[in-house]
Amino acid sequence: MTVNRVLIFAGGRLDPGMLREVRPDDILIGADRGALFLVEHGMKPDLAVGDFDSVSQEELNLIRTYSKETLVCDPINKDLTDTELAFEHAVRRNPAEIVLTGVIGTRLDHTLANLHMLLPAAEQGITCAIWDEYNYITLCGSVSQVVDHGYTYVSLLPLTPVVTGITLNGFLYPLHNATLRIGQSLAVSNQFVSPIGTVTVGEGWLLIIQSRD
Known part of the structure; x- marks a missing residue:
């Protein structure tokens, strides 16, 4: 079954205005603090994933309560960033399109790594964009x-x-x-x-x- 669109909310700079772009049939994935952002704005992530080292235990409990599924990984013994983990789970759903937001922030290394995710999406025939208040990026x-x-x-x-x-x-x-x-x-x-x-x-x-x- 092909999913029309997956939206990934990561833990970088997040714009509440992006919530207006969410369609009823979108799959929502929150990566680490991006999951908290969704929950705090009344959204229910289909999946919350990450090591959640940027949220408190109370906030993690909130994420668990309001997310349909929560996957917590070890913050030390992992090879992928939280955003790439979310991206891999998005790809497994066989979507026609993936939109990433909250993937640009103060960490230039994370920003560049997130830009590079556009390539494996394109190679698999998935339309992919990075979208926020200041940028709309495709490949x-x-x-x-x-x-x-x-x-x-x-x-x-x-x-x-x-x-x-x-x-x-x-x-x-x-x-x-x-x-x-x-x-x-x-x-x-x-x-x-x-x-x-x-x-x-x-x-x-x-x-x-x-x-x-």
């Missing part, structure tokens, strides 16, 4: 129809060392068969000129980052 490895979500800028950054054959349509600054390498900022701070833009990639993986200050 392109062939052709993407990019919907303008109302952010100020749209930037393209290579996730692989080299991305070739980049062509843009529907953007203020077009590209045709361009090449981007890690370390180049050529495609930063572009803008939409139509409600939907098209990004085409020949080889490599390209991050598409819609953002605002």
